[in-house]
Amino acid sequence: MTAQLPPPVWDNHACPPMALADLPAHLGVLDRYAHAGVDVVSLNIGYGEMAWDEHLAMAQAITAWLSARPDRFCLARSVKQIEAARRAGRLAVVFDVEGAAPLEGDLSRVGILHDLGVRWMLLAYNRRNWAAGGVHDEAGLTPAGRDLISAMEDAGIVVCLSHTAPEAAMAALAVARKPMILSHSNLRTACDHPRNISNELALACAASGGVIGVNGLRLFLGQGAALETLVVQHLLQLVALVGPLHVGLGLDFVFDLAGLESEKSAMKGSFPPGSGYEAPTECTPPEAVPAIRAGLLSAGLAPGEVAAIMGGNWHRIAQRCWVDA
Numbered sequence: 001m002t003a004q005l006p007p008p009v010w011d012n013h014a015c016p017p018m019a020l021a022d023l024p025a026h027l028g029v030l031d032r033y034a035h036a037g038v039d040v041v042s043l044n045i046g047y048g049e050m051a052w053d054e055h056l057a058m059a060q061a062i063t064a065w066l067s068a069r070p071d072r073f074c075l076a077r078s079v080k081q082i083e084a085a086r087r088a089g090r091l092a093v094v095f096d097v098e099g100a101a102p103l104e105g106d107l108s109r110v111g112i113l114h115d116l117g118v119r120w121m122l123l124a125y126n127r128r129n130w131a132a133g134g135v136h137d138e139a140g141l142t143p144a145g146r147d148l149i150s151a152m153e154d155a156g157i158v159v160c161l162s163h164t165a166p167e168a169a170m171a172a173l174a175v176a177r178k179p180m181i182l183s184h185s186n187l188r189t190a191c192d193h194p195r196n197i198s199n200e201l202a203l204a205c206a207a208s209g210g211v212i213g214v215n216g217l218r219l220f221l222g223q224g225a226a227l228e229t230l231v232v233q234h235l236l237q238l239v240a241l242v243g244p245l246h247v248g249l250g251l252d253f254v255f256d257l258a259g260l261e262s263e264k265s266a267m268k269g270s271f272p273p274g275s276g277y278e279a280p281t282e283c284t285p286p287e288a289v290p291a292i293r294a295g296l297l298s299a300g301l302a303p304g305e306v307a308a309i310m311g312g313n314w315h316r317i318a319q320r321c322w323v324d325a
């Protein structure tokens with residue numbers, strides 16, 4: 001009989017460059033996750049104002065890159081494949097999409113994204129689209145957005161409410177049939193930024209059975225301490241609010257900071273002035289993962305609670321929500 005594995009270490013959001021030509025030079029960053037003891041990482045294949053075809057091209061390019069390195073990586077489409085990858089010493093990669101805008105209301109695209117390996121998607125990225133409002137405007141969930149949620153839940157793509165307007169996020173949770181997540185969002189009470197979330201939204205997400213991932217960007221963590229120290233503080237504050245079974249990591253590490261700057265200038269609508277996006281981006285690297293775990297243990301959390309936060313909770317979401325778990 002094969003021995004059972006401990007819960008995986010799982011970072012639920014990371015950002016490769018969106019320029020295809022720049023991908024090969026930066027995807028080697030994935031080795032840094034493996035060396036830091038991460039078992040699963042969710043890679044973004046598109047966000048904001050990017051077009052549908054650009055999302056498809058990103059997924060295909062990353063998949064080809066991973067497939068050419070089968071000894072080190074695996075694009076995991078199921079919980080079983082994650083387990084197989086771990087037993088073989090490979091990093092498991094899954095995909096995510098930041099915002100439903102590129103679907104342009106066509107729900108058949110949900111299945112296409114699932115086939116590509118997408119396992120969570122935001123309803124909106126910062127701005128209102130056909131489905132829902134974003135954090136930088138005030139808009140709710142549209143009837144088409146409700147249909148999208150239902151299609152995602154059926155397909156096995158987890159509904160993520162990060163970057164989504166609070167009103168739309170609460171409306172989504174009111175119709176949830178499966179747990180919903182906030183893959184990379186911090187508490188507003190710990191750092192006051194429009195991208196961060198209210199206690200009320202965090203509690204409603206947890207009540208759906210969901211998980212809130214702490215974001216490792218300085219802009220959403222605040223000042224006054226090292227990034228990894230602040231990540232631990234944000235994790236502990238969330239644990240105090242929603243309990244250790246509803247907290248995880250969504251560190252949002254950017255592989256190519258220069259590339260991010262050109263993406264931001266090409267998508268000015270997604271990054272309104274006055275919200276701090278102009279400042280140079282500072283992000284928590286995968287190498288911080290062991291220190292984050294140590295910080296949680298030294299704060300007095302039980303080893304089982306720490307294992308849940310480091311990835312066991314995302315694993316539970318996958319088991320519960322992915323249709324091919």
Ligand SMILES: [Zn+2]
Binds near residue numbers: 184
């Ligand atoms: Zn994001």
